[in-house]
Amino acid sequence: MDVAIKTGPIEHIETGTIVIPFFKNLENVTESFVVLDKIFGESLSHAVHEDEGFHDNSRLFTTLSLGKVHAKRIVLASLGDPKEVNAEKLRAFAAKMVSCLQNYHEKDFIILSPCYGMHNMVPEEVYYALTEGAVLASYDCDKYKTKDKDKSKKPNKLYFYLDNNENKSEILKVIQKSVLICSYSNKVKDLANGPSNIVTPGYLVQTAKKIASDCKLKLKVFDERSMRREGMNCLLAVAQGSVQKPALIVLEYKGAKGKQPIVIVGKGVTFDAGGINLKPTGYIETMKEDMTGASVVLNTIAAVAQLKLPINLVCVVPAVENMPSGTAVKPGDIVKSANGKTVEIMNTDAEGRLILADALNYATKYKPAAIIDFATLTGASFVALGKTTTPIMGTDPAMIDQIIQAGKETYERCWELPLFDEYSEAIKGDLADIKNVGGAKGEAGTIAGAVFLKEFVDDYHWVHFDIGGSSWNHGGDKGYYQKGSTGIGLRVLVRYLENLSHKE
Structure with missing residues (x-):
């Protein structure tokens, strides 16, 4: 799996799916989400608030974009209580996204920054763990198959969309290191x-x-x-x-x-x-x-x-x-x-x-x-x-x-x-x-x-x-x-x- 950073207006980014992380009892006020929520008439934030079990059960809410943005669909995903989120939960979260999007035969997806809720980890640690989970989950042993190989293909590209206050060059370094190590795994x-x-x-x-x-x-x-x-x-x-x-x-x-x-x-x-x-x-x-x-x-x-x-x-x-x-x-x-x-x-x-x-x-x-x-x-x-x-x-x-x-x-x-x-x-x-x-x-x-x-x-x-x-x-x-x-x-x-x- 290739992992990179995307920049530019979020609504203009070409990708299969935009994944938006949420936390329990914490408002997502990142610039990228505010823009998307406005485009969708605040229906994204309403969907999260109206589902009482959304955070307790780490649910996913998926909607087609219907041409409102360049991505084909939006996934709202809960990381639960921010106090309980650690590196392993981030790995599991990224792996869950790979598995979920496999059902849609997506080739790539983008995860918006979850760092607004991660006060116990620095951004470099957050993106390192997310990369680990995605790259490890993307593995398929299909080299010996001759039929139906394409039907079960997992996404092979992941992009991150950073907050303005996150250090792009430092985060890119840890992403590359994480990709290298997990590729060898x-x-x-x-x-x-x-x-x-x-x-x-x-x-x-x-x-x-x-x-x-x-x-x-x-x-x-x-x-x-x-x-x-x-x-x-x-x-x-x-x-x-x-x-x-x-x-x-x-x-x-x-x-x-x-x-x-x-x-x-x-x-x-x-x-x-x-x-x-x-x-x-x-x-x-x-x-x-x-x-x-x-x-x-x-x-x-x-x-x-x-x-x-x-x-x-x-x-x-x-x-x-x-x-x-x-x-x-x-x-x-x-x-x-x-x-x-x-x-x-x-x-x-x-x-x-x-x-x-x-x-x-x-x-x-x-x-x-x-x-x-x-x-x-x-x-x-x-x-x-x-x-x-x-x-x-x-x-x-x-x-x-x-x-x-x-x-x-x-x-x-x-x-x-x-x-x-x-x-x-x-x-x-x-x-x-x-x-x-x-x-x-x-x-x-x-x-x-x-x-x-x-x-x-x-x-x-x-x-x-x-x-x-x-x-x-x-x-x-x-x-x-x-x-x-x-x-x-x-x-x-x-x-x-x-x-x-x-x-x-």
Whole structure:
């Protein structure tokens, strides 16, 4: 979606729909609304005042313009009590407009300034949030459809009409930044929604090559032979059951001199059948999305490069397919990881932690300031916190607090789970150093996955995101989320990195 600012007499602006925001118990006295209301014989203000439930139920009132202005229709929309409006309500408001106007097959619309009622937010924050909601809601995964694509098209252009006292140049900057970040969040969805016969490990390599070219990043790709030389036997064990060749993808962004990099690692299982421990019907159908962690970190480093953040960032993606076959790894097999620890593979469907083990160990070679990993690691994360909150765990309390704050700011909310020493007892191996599953079935499954990963990050500052519950929406469109991939992870990570760069 393109987002821009429109100027000139409001009645002469060519657009599909003019959206006029209202607040409960607050008169809209903006110049643009006063002009429009006068043109319509004050019928717009009367419509709002005469509907007693207009503000309580956040209703929309739609009317055709009948040629009185150049826009085809007018939408009167309530934001409710101005004291309760925050960034997330503005995102939801913009998303609601996109959904509503889709029914009219509108290509573009304009939102008049709501800042007259926003005393708890500055205009730049208001327009940033509105842009987020609109751009995220505008996403459609229709590239594989051949029929009826145009019938369900959402608006692809949004304009804002500012008040005279609002700083156009500053607002334009935040709009552009919001569009950039949310566009990359939509790219996370696009990659994760892609079918696994197309989005293979090789496809992730090609995606990384394009990102490297577009963003001028250094790219290194380890093939099977080079990974074997590096001792990445956990990763190769997962890959050995598939005809798809594995890869370890490394992208490097340098935006600062003399700083240790932050390394972001993303699980890239392009299809997870579970291996010999085959997933059942009802779970296996969406396992193309088991590379969402990879999609998050690949698009994050691209966004960071476009934003030119003054940090150094490395992206590491172990890319494999986990399939059952005559060559697949078996329950009970023992392999030696790249850091020398032996691993007893008790369940081939706990493969994400195996490939991440070698990837995290590789991350330590950079002597990083911090390591952050993203993985659809456990179904237990959904059991623990549902789909609205992402569990995070790690070794640096201050870093975790900063990430939680970034999650609050973006509404990609996170919550810390503990990594007490006692949890590590559950992954002690019987025949090897450690095993890839925890204790009794259902016992602290998300934490068991994290303590396994902790074995491979040495003493570096590290945070693990288990997006197994928050990465996928099994229902229909809701707010700015669509059915399928949610794209959750990118916005919170970019915000954390932004906040960190400002502090430094």
